[in-house]
Amino acid sequence: MPASSPSAPAASPLFLTTRWSIVLAARDKASPEAGRALGSLCQAYWYPLYVFVRRQGHSAHDAQDLTQEFFARFLEKDYLAAAEREKGRFRTFLIVALKRFLLNEWDRVRAQKRGGGMLHATLDSEVAENRYHDESAESLPAEQVYERRWALTLLEQALARLRADYEQGGRREEFEHLKSELTSPRGDVDYRRIASHLGMTEGAARVALHRLRKRFRQCFREEIAGTVATPAEVDEEVRYVVSVLARD
């Protein structure tokens, strides 16, 4: 699925400047770097928005149109100029901008007539609809669904990076075997089994799992760092996302 392919090279160093902060900084001048950064952000995080639009009661078709239109508009920088007050989190900015956009569905008709609708983001809407149907959180309000979806997307992105990392290093099997232990509480890990599966010593398995966890943590934090304006906000956002995930 194109939407979830890792958008930044997994080997990139810890972000000093986040993707979102690049975008924010380059709001006024059209820098290609910012365009790319924004494009990759949108590419990665469009699904939560799609879910939100669907939850607002739009049909699948309309929701696809609206989401695409929204991103098209977004990438054309019309909305970014208004990012002044939502400076801060990409997550909140997107949803505010989207709500504003949905208020003006009228604009959409207008825009299409005027030859807008040039898409820069390719969004796989069919997959989206299938996924949407699998959603089970039917009873939650749209905002919460969005937040939850957002958090899940962050996890997906982080895990996708992690996987890509391992696959690049030719350690795919190690990843497949170890990943389920990511959620194991300490002391619950059967190192012996892992070691025998992977053909290594128990100590090595211990170290391998430690590395995986460490790398996963790093990926997750990096992913979040990409969506906030300053590094100082990362911890808070991590806490928030974790609280969203733990909610239900």
Added chain:
Amino acid sequence: MTTSETPSPCCPRCGTPLRKDAPEGLCPRCLAGVNFATDSMFTGVGSPLPPPPIEEIAPHFPQLEILSCLGRGGMGVVYKARQKSLDRLVALKLLAPEREKDPEFSDRFAREAQALAKLSHPHIVTVHDFGQAGGFFFLLMEYVDGMNLRQLLQHHKFTPEQALAVIPPLCEALQYAHDRGIVHRDIKPENLLMDKDGRLKVADFGLVKMLGEEADEKPVGTPRYMAPEQKDDPGRVDNRADIYSLGVVFYEMLTGELPSQKLQPPSRKVLIDVRLDEVVLRALEKEPSLRYQQASEIQTRLETIAGDRRAIPPVMSPPRPPATLPEPKPMTDAELLEAARRKVAGPSMMLMIVSVMTYGGGLFSALVGMVFFGFLGNLVHQFATMVGLFLVGGGVCFYTLLWGFIFLAALRMRKLRGYGMGVAAGILAMVQILMQVSVSILFSPSLLISGAVSLAVLGAGVWTLVVLTSDDVRRAFRLVANGPGALGQGAVTAAAPAAPVADSPSELRRRASIPGIGLMVTGSLNFLILMGLVGIIGLRSFSHGGFSPVWRLALLLGAGLLVIGLPSLLMFLGGLRMRQLQGRGLAITGAICAMITPPGLLIGVVFGIWALVVLARGWPEAMATADGSVSVAGRIPVPTSEPSSMAASASVESKKNVLTPLVIISLLLVCLAGVGVGVGGSVWFLGKARRDESLARQAAQTGPEAPALELSGRVTDAATGQPIRNARVARIFMGRGSDRPVLPVWTDEAGHYVLPTWDEPQTVNVTAPRHHASEAVFAANASPPSRTGELNFTLQPRDPLLPPEQVSTVQVPAALVQLTVLEQFLNQTKSTLARFPNSTAGSGELHEAFRAWHAFNAAVKDSELELPWDMIVAIEQAMKLADRPTEARVWLEQLPIAGIKGIVKERRERLEKLLQPEAGAATPATPGQ
């Protein structure tokens, strides 16, 4: 996303159903449980071996009967056991099995354990024994039957009171250990045990140090509770590190969260005494030297804070005493006054600030209202003008009185005087919020003072009331009012909180004086206004054709007397009797009447509440039953046994003599001003209304639905002057900038406004309420659109007094008109933005411009005019935000005005070129299709 190999329906760990799209087939919820914080150890690594089973360790401890494994902490495994010799339950803690061969550790263990075993404190888990057995270092400790604080915190959120109950014993325990040179180093909820009786027991004292730097990269202690210096430089750690950890625990108990990087005071998150913020924040200072230096300081501070109201619920040494208030510390008068002064300083200052702010804001908005209504006066219905005027007149009067009163009360409160006034001011501040809200519902919210101020007012009111109703503050006020010794003893004890000390009658009289006068003034004022109203209405009904019979006036007078006059009388009498310290019931009735009877309630509400507060505080009649010393005649003799208070009251009396007339005069002046504005407004309004009525009467003669405006018009070809057949009139709308919807004048099924044929001059009826003829603007769209045409309208207002009016001719097609309007809009926007570059001052004008544009745009939506969509978006956005001009401005400022003007110009030229030849080619013989 790659699917996992064996997607299981449920998470094997937490049992949550797993969705198909769970990332990597892992449960998101459990993933969220991974420790994502950077600065803490990773839990998966180097995890210790499973706890040794009971059978395995039992042989090593023959003196014990190991009962069960209680769990494992960071430091080791704990078992519940029975000590056979003493038949008591103990906790057996096994430490660091991997250290058994380390002689250095063995020494340190012994040294530390000896020190720990010397600690004997009700709030510290006692160490009974220690040693080495079967390769284990072990500690034998007191068994605490209960839960740890972590478990309790997970069960429910602590109330501030519960949190406050935990800290003092913790401080005691820490202070005790610190005095003996032992630092805990790992204070956290897991180590704070609470037994079944609610006693706190601190466990694991000094264990961290005992175990030393055990793991290579593992910081010693628990990161989230660790003081900064403990992380950076463990060697520097002293007792102040424990104080930091205590701060974290305290913060967590109060807020349910750990302190974040950007530390927010707990009172921002939960409703607690703000003074607790200071304690928590000081404990959490990054620099040890800025923290409390001793745990006992925290305890002392908390007791001071809680002491005023309710002392900290004791979690005292066992056995726990029944929940009683602790022995209050006797306070001297001076201390009491000082404490009370400190307490009232905050709310009174806040009251003063909000009163100045709100008063200023109120006047400002009234002024804005006047300007606003005046500006639109000829447009908006006269009613709005009248309301605006009343708002200004009544509002100024009311506001001056209300906020002046509150300000004065706050001022006096600071000197611990005027208790009743203070309480009344608190209540008024809260009541005022209701008024603000109701006013903001009635009128445009943008005219009102921002909600923040309102909230501040509410807060100030609540705060004031809370502070003023606390016992010691009340005593302090009484002390100031009655002089020293009035409270009986020199020292005040907190043990008799609510027992009211009898107020001297002179004091009562002094209190009752001003509210009494206020009630009387309110009553008289109501009566005056009533008479005035009856007079005006009566005069008017007589002058109005003279048909009104006298009984109508009499009925009016009677009803008015009943509804306003009677309550006014009650107010007056109530006030009078109140001043004589008599007639409590009458005074209460009067006060309530004053609060509910219009129009005097504007000031009556102030005095009513004040009077009620004074009446509620104590009254001779109530006291008479208590001590029987009060004479029935109502003239209460000043007891001779109180020479000092008599002298005090005498001086108050003399001051009052000067003050009272001044107060009365100024009140009267304010009231008269209000009455003047009100009556003036009424007269003016009635004059206006009369003309309206004559219009309405004429309208009534032609039927209930008859229009107030007559309109006739025809469409002619501008080039040839010939009438156009089958012209379709797309839009007619009225109003300058039209704040009214487009009038549905002629509509077919499709909702278009259609005139069948306009080749003859026609008269059509348009209902155009509240509009003057001169304000009508017409735009029409002729069909076929290529033809230029003319619409000539004659407006004939239904009021025969007004002359008919020829109205401007408007060019068609509408696209051109639209362009013109757009151009005007852009010009106006540009100049407004230029004139007010950085303020919201131009917002009103922009607002107007948006409205004009919006109405117009709606009217000609189906025209051929094409505009760049981003511009339409911006304008539409601005429109949607029209009630919030500042935000609208943000959108508007993005408009590339020069570019758009270029586009407009180019379109106009194209249109005109298009129209020119066709208009010439059109002949009178073939108009239309």
